[in-house]
Amino acid sequence: MTKSKPQVKIVNCETGEEIVRDATAEEIAQMELDAANAVARKAEAEAKAAEKQAILDRIGLTVDELKMILG
């Protein structure tokens, strides 16, 4: 079974013309890079959240309790 390629759409704002086509190899490579970056960003955010939670656990406070103190 052939895997379908991602589709890209290009809209010309001056003429209203819309082109929908398969992504080129270069665009697919960029998509994969974007996706990898997104995964890295998500992992970084999760690591930061875990680090924050670890600190909260050490001092024995919940996020809401900390917000109340700081608020």
Next chain:
Amino acid sequence: MPTTTNYSWTTPADTDLVKDGASAIRTLGTAIDTTTKNLNPETTLGDISYRSSTANTKTRLALGTAGQFLRVNSGATAPVWETFTSGGMTLISTTTLTGTSVTLSSIPQTYKNLQLIIRNADPAQDGYSLHLRMNGDTGANRHYTGYTLGVSNTAFNNDLWTTTGLDNGTSTFLLKTDIWDYTNTTTWKIASTYFIANNETTPANMQLFQANHAYNQTSAISSIEIRTDSTSFAGTALLYGVS
């Protein structure tokens, strides 16, 4: 020959002969007629006149059209009738988000700012984001998204602008991005975004963000790519030009 004080019309001298009186009166009359006409150039109902660069000669300004207002011209030299041009927003395009990438290209360079509205953005997979890329520029470290105002000494760290992860399936998502002074070619570009999205874990809950964006190129913004890192997305994008 004597002349009058204000308009220098020629009048008979005291020593002129009576027989030349008719001619003198005719000369005076013609001069008065010419001056009067120069001071009153209007020809049609509603015409107005204003002082020209020539002394004692006014310029006719024909009546404008309905709704026009009188203003000073760009050279600040004369009044002109001007058609009232309203400010506000012009819808440039309405586009359905489909596939993985939608590019709004050939954006008219005739507005002051751009406003992008995205409704119901819905990635095919949970937790994937929506991204904006200016001018198809995939160069590293040219875009920046921040959720805090007033950053300083901060590096551009991305190749696109990005939202947080979005829920798939349920989407009452709404985003507004203002891109300021997008046609200038001498400054970096800035934009601000508000968006509300369904929380990816508990879709009935919201995530509400204000994001600030920067793009460190001086070229005018002529295209905006809206993309997802999911396998596909849905939603609607409306691009407005702001006058």
